[in-house]
Amino acid sequence: MEARPFQRIIVVIILVNAATIGAETSSVLTAHIGGFLHAVDRITLAVFAMELGLRVYAYRGAFFRDPWNHFDTVIVAVALVPAAGSVSVLRALRILRVLRLVSAVPSMRRVVSALLEAIPGMVSIIGLLVLVMYVSGVLATELFGRIAPGYFAELPVSLFTLFQMMTGDAWSDITRQVMAERPWAWVFFVGYILTSTFVVLNLFIAVVVNAMDEQSTSSEEQHTDGQLATMLAELARLHVKIDAIRAAQTRATGSCGDHPDGRRTSTPTSPHPDA
Structure with a gap:
């Protein structure tokens, strides 16, 4: 989990996710490759959730003593909330995943x-x-x-x-x-x-x-x-x-x-x- 190649992969995934979220704000791009953008968004969210689970498994109780882990957990948890109905505004909060660069x-x-x-x-x-x-x-x-x-x-x-x-x-x-x-x-x-x-x-x-x-x-x-x-x-x-x-x-x-x-x-x- 702390290996430099693994950390670089996570950083690249964060940047790719930030680019796809920004591309979804364009009506032209959404009309042409909207399905692809949504698929990339779901895949990156799954990667973030798996990476967070691996960190919990690796560090056990020490995971909760690091404030940066709390920060990452909140960001991933907000992204996992279904963005529909009265909580549709949470869909816009997906961009908060880019803040994971701060901890990465x-x-x-x-x-x-x-x-x-x-x-x-x-x-x-x-x-x-x-x-x-x-x-x-x-x-x-x-x-x-x-x-x-x-x-x-x-x-x-x-x-x-x-x-x-x-x-x-x-x-x-x-x-x-x-x-x-x-x-x-x-x-x-x-x-x-x-x-x-x-x-x-x-x-x-x-x-x-x-x-x-x-x-x-x-x-x-x-x-x-x-x-x-x-x-x-x-x-x-x-x-x-x-x-x-x-x-x-x-x-x-x-x-x-x-x-x-x-x-x-x-x-x-x-x-x-x-x-």
């Missing part, structure tokens, strides 16, 4: 693990961003609600507009419309964009990069520890062999002597005191 590719697993480890730090940054947007939303509603009601009429509308400006979408059009009535409004908008986009959002990047760096360092340390353990085990085996060779040489030296002509002879035993 070790590098993707490391990236996701780093993102999960960065969540605690990101929560604090999200709280700071929400605070900045809320204060700015209230100010924008009070200052520019009458000038640009389409953007700042009420607090929810203002919050959405500020979020749009934070992403850099049409922020210049919004600011110019407001500045036509309030020329000093650029002070508010420039300060908000600098704070939200160039400061707070960059903190997200810093936290994620730090978490990925720690994850990479941890992986390298684990790899180094594994190599060191292998080397120590090999050295221990060599030490045992050397001790065995030395013991054999000692026994041979104690039981045999050198003959003057080079032949090996038995060492004479001491006579008995009573002889």
Whole structure:
């Protein structure tokens, strides 16, 4: 199950299944090769279910201690639910099988693990961003609600507009419309964009990069520890062999002597005191 060729086959099957699911969204392809696409989809689903069953059989109880196995089980279970009637929306969830690439590719697993480890730090940054947007939303509603009601009429509308400006979408059009009535409004908008986009959002990047760096360092340390353990085990085996060779040489030296002509002879035993 852990052999590299087997893992590569699973990755190829996942990619083929993703391609067939995407092809089924085309009415032209469905009309010509719809039956073939459905057959490939069923076969790949059967392969996923069999592979999951083999992993359960191979790992026994250890299978349920790995969170990635839970992830794969949920994806396969959702795909096995009959997509008919009130649950027909589950048919669209078949594309979730592509997410199995995350668990099948070790590098993707490391990236996701780093993102999960960065969540605690990101929560604090999200709280700071929400605070900045809320204060700015209230100010924008009070200052520019009458000038640009389409953007700042009420607090929810203002919050959405500020979020749009934070992403850099049409922020210049919004600011110019407001500045036509309030020329000093650029002070508010420039300060908000600098704070939200160039400061707070960059903190997200810093936290994620730090978490990925720690994850990479941890992986390298684990790899180094594994190599060191292998080397120590090999050295221990060599030490045992050397001790065995030395013991054999000692026994041979104690039981045999050198003959003057080079032949090996038995060492004479001491006579008995009573002889």
